[in-house]
Amino acid sequence: MQQHWDEEADIVVVGFGAAGMAASVTAHELGASVIILEKAPEGEEGGNTRVAGQGYLNTASVESAIAYLTALCGPFTVPETMVQVWAEEMCLNNEWLTSLGGDPQEHQHPPVGIEFPDLPGADCVHKFHDGPTYGYSYTWKLFERLVKERPIRVLYETPGKALIQHDTTKEILGVRAMRNGKPVFVKARKGVILTCGGFENNQEMIRNYLPGVPYCYTSGSPYNEGDGITMAMSVGADLWHMNNYAGPSMALKVPEVRTTFSMQALHYSKQPPGGMIVVGPDGRRFADEKFKTRHGKVPVNGRWLPLATPCPMWLIVDHAHFSAGPLYDSHPSHGWTQIVEKYEWSADNSKELAKGWILRADSIAALASRIDVDPQVLEATVLRWNGACAAGHDAEFGRTLMMAPIAAGPFYAVEMSPSMLNTQGGPRRNEKAEIVRPDGTPIPRLYSSGELGSIYSYLYQGTGNLGECLAFGRVAARNAVAQSAWL
DSSP: OOOOOSEEEEEEEEOOSHHHHHHHHHHHHTTOOEEEEOSSOTTSOSGGGGGSOSOEEOOSOHHHHHHHHHHHHTTSOOOHHHHHHHHHHHTTHHHHHHHTTOOEEESSSSOOOOSOTTSTTGGGOOEEEESSSSSTTHHHHHHHHHHHTTTOEEETTOOEEEEEEOTTTOOEEEEEEEETTEEEEEEEEEEEEEOOOOOTTOHHHHHHHSTTOSOOEESSOTTOSSHHHHHHHHTTOOEEOTTOBSOOEEEBOOTTSSSOBOBGGGSTTOOOSSOEEEEOTTSSBOSOTTOOOBTTEEEETTEEEEOOOOSSEEEEEOHHHHHTSOSBOOOTTSOHIIIIIOOOOOTTSHHHHHHTSSEEESSHHHHHHHTTSOHHHHHHHHHHHHHHHHHTOOTTTOOOSSOOOOOSSOEEEEEEEEEESOBOOEEOBOTTOEEEOTTSOEEEEEEEOTTTTOSOOSOOOTTHHHHHHHHHHHHHHHHHHTSOOOO
């Protein structure tokens, strides 16, 4: 038994994003005292919620939502009890936020953004945000305000590191956190709710769990390193959905910046002049570079699989494309690099060329040598692409956008890495948001919400993670607050 406690509250929430907000505000409204432990410094809290597209899912009917989520899970089935609770709670997101003074607004009418319109129940999808303008963290600012206008203590730069468990009853009594290099013991009289996101910045977990990628980098919060997964595993938690993630896409990652850069050339709607292709380590193309994935998934033989990303990958552009404007899409609609880091990319790409982020050569053969691929193979790849452009048909991969030849040099290459916003896997939870053991029994007084052990096992509906954060954050708080205080 832990004898000394530095902090205490009825409910201890680990992580201050959408899920942490929903859990802490709900617990407070039910009369509980709440402490939030947050890894990031003040001003960088919010997890992926802060830099996501700011939409959250509110479903139109329970019946349709059940059908849609069941179809999204496909062969990776989720218990019907979980699907039922998800559907019921997702229908209440707008009502709940409105009751707290929010201003939910649908992007457009009728509903848009249905990711898989061919699946049953897809018409349940309604994507909302808060505030007058989509993007720019407006929904996050609402969530932040809902916490800060209440007496909910947020301990910044105080990440949870371990759960404190009773030796005999196996109840979770609190959290060992770290602050300024020293342990901080935080008592949870009723329960602990883990809302600290996934493992998108933990390369060892990525290699172990994500299919087909030797490494992957995030466009979201750099603070999500799988802490909640290791904490929960250490007290006996089961894991689920560890192979599912919102990706991959292709993006630039450099050591100087913590998160990825979205390249204009790969953006679905951008069509600057000049030619562009992406090749793998063999110097050959491997996909339609302009294909719009569904959060990283593409159709393969009747199933949806992650986009193939043979590493290293290289974006190849000619001088016309390079000179058309910045290769980086700096518009601050979403992404940590755009919204928090606010890196200023040079208008003519010269600064990034000087840094070595972009490589240049006078010929395709010379460029091939710089990126360590066979010059003859890369020359043949470019020749095939230029022939496809002349014919107006990409026989290899069916690309239809930006069908421009790679023409006059010099030529340029940018290394692309697999990128994602978030992972979905983590400790398995039940319909009460309790974290469970491999035998399905709950670990007493331990709950979770959000991307840490998300319900999404296979396909993902955009804005669904934020919607789920709100839904299961409320469920977790209600069940945790209902517990009798252990001391």
